[in-house]
Amino acid sequence: MKIGFIGAGNAGVSLGRFFKEKGLLISGFYSRSYDSSQFGAKETSSAVFDSLDEAAAESDIIIVSVPDDAIIDIAAKLVKTGEITKDHLLIHLSGTLDSGVFSEFEKIGCGCYSLHPVMTFPNPLVSSSAIKNGWFTYEGNGKNPNLLDAMLESAGINSRMIKRSDKILYHAGACILSNYLVTLLNSGFDVLKAIGWEDEDSKEVFIPLVEATLENFKEKGSSALSGPVARGDMSTIEKHITALEPLDDNLLDLYKTLGKVTAIMAEKSSSDKDTEKMLEIFEKDNGR
Structure with missing residues (x-):
């Protein structure tokens, strides 16, 4: 199970560090800023991806950790790579948007989820204890649930499922x-x-x-x-x-x-x- 991050901001890097400390394999980071990708990769002993194609090809789980207004654009670009298969798990971290932003991947049959950390990330080095003590909510299309469960359980994350229709409230x-x-x-x-x-x-x-x-x-x-x-x-x-x-x-x-x-x-x-x-x-x- 290899986890790749698209977006190397505070949330992405902090979660990448947390997953690595919990023994999960981080494949690498892709970001518009090479310096940000390099920082995330260094903090997680992983690779710097030069393209979305590479990020998708080298990862089983792709966590889109970009600002909300960039998620739909990233999803459209991921479709064009042709690298996403039914075995992938796509996750974004938005609290407002639901997994429906990945609707184009429903035809492929891969897992599409939103996973929202009920906490703030004021910097890219948020402590593992803070993340471990926090909670995450998730919803999705129910595909590849074993991969999602394995990630959450291996990391010891406190999680609770919500309905897609309840996301905004x-x-x-x-x-x-x-x-x-x-x-x-x-x-x-x-x-x-x-x-x-x-x-x-x-x-x-x-x-x-x-x-x-x-x-x-x-x-x-x-x-x-x-x-x-x-x-x-x-x-x-x-x-x-x-x-x-x-x-x-x-x-x-x-x-x-x-x-x-x-x-x-x-x-x-x-x-x-x-x-x-x-x-x-x-x-x-x-x-x-």
């Missing part, structure tokens, strides 16, 4: 959980700048609280909610809104939008009347 959820969490934290820090705190001050004081909240959520789910909405403390909510009004409109809008969602989420532990009153407070335009 799955990725939207991932975006909220990861990307928007950063937005939320940064917005909280922006509010604290109004009292003269720099980001480092806010991190020192509040990151322990954020981490404790995550731990509580892992154990209790939405029951971990605390704060004025959970308590039905409408006086405090009104004071927050008044204090936020002179700041950036986006911060007030974010507070009120999240407040409405939180009030509805907390409705099970409060009366319908309390929820209605809180929603009225959050929906009031405050004269803006």
